[in-house]
Amino acid sequence: MNSPFSNTSASLLQQARDQDQRAWRQLVELYGPLVQRWCKQSGLHDDDTADVFQETFRAVARGLDDYTPQKSVGSFRSWLRSIVRSKVADHFRRRRKQPVGRGGTDAQLYMDNIADPLEDDDPQEAEDDHKQIVQRAMELIRPDYSERNWQSFWQVAVEGETAVEVAERLEIDPQVVRQANYRIRRRLRMVLQDLIDD
Known part of the structure; x- marks a missing residue:
């Protein structure tokens, strides 16, 4: 029985850059649980987590050609985390544009001042x-x-x-x-x- 992680000569990232669908599945299978955990740590509900998850991997697909591993700047995980942070922020910005219920001003101010759980690495x-x-x-x-x-x-x-x-x-x-x-x-x-x- 072969897993999707069969032996390859090129790195997983390079294969994903080359639009190898199996490599993309591997990348999502490997990092998906981490992305979901970060979303939940940010206070997202399950439906919102699924949306941010998809947006995150779409952004990875668009940006992977420009990603270059640099130890001084960070790893793939750090880069991915920054994308998740950005997509979570986008999600909350979109929600903030929706009308807030009456009497929710104090709660809204409290929520706006909560530190981003993904801010510090x-x-x-x-x-x-x-x-x-x-x-x-x-x-x-x-x-x-x-x-x-x-x-x-x-x-x-x-x-x-x-x-x-x-x-x-x-x-x-x-x-x-x-x-x-x-x-x-x-x-x-x-x-x-x-x-x-x-």
Whole structure:
């Protein structure tokens, strides 16, 4: 069974720039949950989140050719976050143009003065986002590997065990463990290439 994250030589971003529909699906599957979380953190309801989600990825499609990863400026995640922030602000500006109910002045003033939850990109939140992206990538590629190979990778890469320890437990050769670990790590790097900070 092949996931949509099959091996490719070019980066996911380059493939998306080249209008590769599979690459676009991968990008949305990988970053969609993060975009939804940011929308919800901004106080959007489910229907509004769906609208902002679509507007965000439309903007990504329009702007991807101009995006260049620059470590000093930020990563793809930071760029995407700025697009979400802009689309959320657009959403609230449109709503503000609608008539406000009577007696809602105090509530409206309060809402206008609430800080934007996406405004600051604090290091802890950036780390959480990074973990979510890597976790999502692992979920998406996992179906392409046997349970034994996945366990070999997981126990070495995530749990920090040695290949020898894992091999003894799984009753396989340590080289099989090393090979599974190497292949899955390489695959993750390919999927995440250009998408997360080093």
